[in-house]
Amino acid sequence: xxxxxxxxxxxxxxxxxxxxxxxxxxxxxxxxxxxxxxxxxxxxxxxxxxxxxxxxxxxxxxxxxxxxxxxxxxxxxxxxxxxxxxxxxxxxxxxxxxxxxxxxxxxxxxxxxxxxxxxxxxxxxxxxxxxxxxxxxxxxxxxxxxxxxxxxxxxxxxxxxxxxxxxx
Amino acid sequence: xxxxxxxxxxxxxxxxxxxxxxxxxxxxxxxxxxxxxxxxxxxxxxxxxxxxxxxxxxxxxxxxxxxxxxxxxxxxxxxxxxxxxxxxxxxxxxxxxxxxxxxxxxxxxxxxxxxxxxxxxxxxxxxxxxxxxxxxxxxxxxxxxxxxxxxxxxxxxxxxxxxxxxxxxxxxxxxxxxxxxxxxxxxxxxxxxxxxxxxxxxxxxxxxxxxxxxxxxxxxxxxxxxxxxxxxxxxxxxxxxxxxxxxxxxxxxxxxx
Numbered sequence: 001x002x003x004x005x006x007x008x009x010x011x012x013x014x015x016x017x018x019x020x021x022x023x024x025x026x027x028x029x030x031x032x033x034x035x036x037x038x039x040x041x042x043x044x045x046x047x048x049x050x051x052x053x054x055x056x057x058x059x060x061x062x063x064x065x066x067x068x069x070x071x072x073x074x075x076x077x078x079x080x081x082x083x084x085x086x087x088x089x090x091x092x093x094x095x096x097x098x099x100x101x102x103x104x105x106x107x108x109x110x111x112x113x114x115x116x117x118x119x120x121x122x123x124x125x126x127x128x129x130x131x132x133x134x135x136x137x138x139x140x141x142x143x144x145x146x147x148x149x150x151x152x153x154x155x156x157x158x159x160x161x162x163x164x165x166x167x168x
Numbered sequence: 169x170x171x172x173x174x175x176x177x178x179x180x181x182x183x184x185x186x187x188x189x190x191x192x193x194x195x196x197x198x199x200x201x202x203x204x205x206x207x208x209x210x211x212x213x214x215x216x217x218x219x220x221x222x223x224x225x226x227x228x229x230x231x232x233x234x235x236x237x238x239x240x241x242x243x244x245x246x247x248x249x250x251x252x253x254x255x256x257x258x259x260x261x262x263x264x265x266x267x268x269x270x271x272x273x274x275x276x277x278x279x280x281x282x283x284x285x286x287x288x289x290x291x292x293x294x295x296x297x298x299x300x301x302x303x304x305x306x307x308x309x310x311x312x313x314x315x316x317x318x319x320x321x322x323x324x325x326x327x328x329x330x331x332x333x334x335x336x337x338x339x340x341x342x343x344x345x346x347x348x349x350x351x352x353x354x355x356x357x358x359x360x361x362x363x364x365x366x367x368x369x370x371x372x373x374x375x376x377x378x379x380x381x382x383x384x385x386x387x388x389x390x391x392x393x394x395x396x397x398x399x400x401x402x403x404x405x406x407x408x409x410x411x412x413x414x415x416x417x418x419x420x421x422x423x424x425x
Contacts, residue, residue: 042267058269060379062259126261126318163262163379168314 042165043077043123043132052133056120059162064124066090067155074102074122077130077167084131084139088114090159091150098159100129101145114145123164130164228418235422242424244358248389251307256321256372262379263312263393264349265413274348274399276383285344285404288335295383299369301325301333306364311425312393322387323370328361336405344410345386348399354410355388355395356422364389367400392423 046055069087076082085104092098099116106112121133131139153159262268280292305323331338338361344354359365365388369376376382381398388396394414404410415421 044267044269060262060268060271060377062377062379064259068258124259124262126316127257163259163268165263165267166261166312166314166316 042167043125043130044164046133052118052120055133056162059123059164061160061162062124063158064161065155066153066157066159069100069129069161070155073128074100074104075125075128075130075167076136077123077125077132077164079168081168082136084136085112087129090119090153090157091116091147092153094149098153099150102131104139104142115139115142116145116150117142119159119161123162125164125166129161130167132164224418231418231420235420238420238422238424239356239358242356242358242390244362248308248364248425250389251309251319253307253321253372255319256307257318258372259377260320260371260380261310261316261318264398265351266349268379271379272348273378274382274401279383279401281384281400282346282402283334283404284402285406286337286340287331287403287405290334295369298325298330298367298384302329304363304366305370306366306387306389308364308387308389310393310396313419313423320387321372322366322368323373324366324368324384324387326363327365327367327386327388328363330367331360331405340405341407342405342410344404344406345397345400346402346404347397348401351397351399351413352410353386353395353397353412354415354421355386355391357405359388359390359424362388362390390425392425394419395423 046052069090072087074084074086076084085102088101088103090098090100093116098119100119100122101114101116103112104115117131117134117139121131123130123132134142264271276295279295281294281298282292283290302325303323304326305321307319307321309317310320311317327343331343336343338357340357342354343357343360344352346352355365365386367384368381368387369384371377371380376385381400384400385398386396386400395412412419412421
């Protein structure tokens with residue numbers, strides 16, 4: 001308070017005020033410019049006509065330990081990064097594809113149900129994951145996961161998952 | 169009632185008398201109005217806010233001033249926090265100014281690190297040459313200006329060791345980098361010589377993967393994430409301000425942590 005109050009003070013006091021204002025103004029500058037990084041949002045959906053495996057291959061799949069994926073937050077790849085759920089387990093289907101079982105939706109733990117999303121529809125985003133190939137509306141129509149016909153993938157297994165840049 | 173927070177040693181009340189006219193001039197609402205506004209900016213610089221470029225140059229002048237203050241405050245001997253290897257995020261978080269699908273991998277076999285500027289021995293370097301120098305591993309936090317962070321483990325030759333080895337002028341102001349993804353960057357010499365600034369070639373004990381800057385990237389614990397160029401192809405030691413990709417778009421240049 002008293003720094004700004006020196007608006008009619010001596011030149012030296014003016015310099016103190018100038019510095020206070022300059023710090024404040026630079027915060028404005030940084031917060032405006034940070035939006036520049038959203039020019040190309042990450043987590044883009046697969047290009048039209050491309051299947052999940054092909055689009056996942058373009059996202060530089062990286063080795064990751066299955067145990068390190070458990071309990072990760074799953075986000076929607078939009079600027080607000082809406083939380084879709086958390087990773088419950090990783091399973092292999094009868095046809096050999098790997099699926100991530102997500103505790104999906106609900107509110108404060110109520111109404112949450114497990115759904116299985118192909119790993120090629122998902123990406124790693126640092127400590128989190130994102131579903132890039134399906135919208136939340138599509139995920140809501142996914143059947144509730146049933147373990148019948150699938151086998152859990154052990155924690156020490158290394159699988160490959162694609163990447164995305166942050167969406168914000 | 170006497171405040172329980174009143175310090176034992178109170179300031180000399182004569183200070184108030186000395187500044188009586190100033191205290192009289194306090195206008196609370198005026199302070200709020202002027203505190204953080206474009207109006208304050210006009211008073212500060214005398215510029216015309218109707219001209220956006222004038223506002224921009226005023227803000228950039230402020231940013232440069234902040235850079236200078238940060239450089240003055242920088243302690244070249246103070247180490248950033250480090251973490252146990254068990255906390256390393258594997259794989260690291262990807263980020264760039266473009267999406268991951270647009271990453272153009274670099275061929276490590278034909279890759280050369282070009283040197284220029286105030287360096288005695290400017291012969292280009294191969295990845296094997298770099299790895300023959302003494303290596304250092306650091307587990308540090310990557311902190312992005314956007315607000316996120318993660319803990320990563322990086323191995324490579326300390327930039328200080330490299331600059332000494334090639335006979336760089338360590339009194340020069342800047343170390344500038346060029347990269348394969350056209351992301352120029354530069355740091356001050358004090359930060360370049362900091363013990364936690366590496367030319368990293370490995371992550372978590374493995375060769376750096378393509379999306380994270382293979383074959384070599386800068387990794388420094390004393391700067392924000394955007395000061396860590398990936399896929400580095402050239403290093404220049406210079407006294408002429410080199411700028412950088414985000415810096416030319418208004419981000420602060422020093423960006424210290």
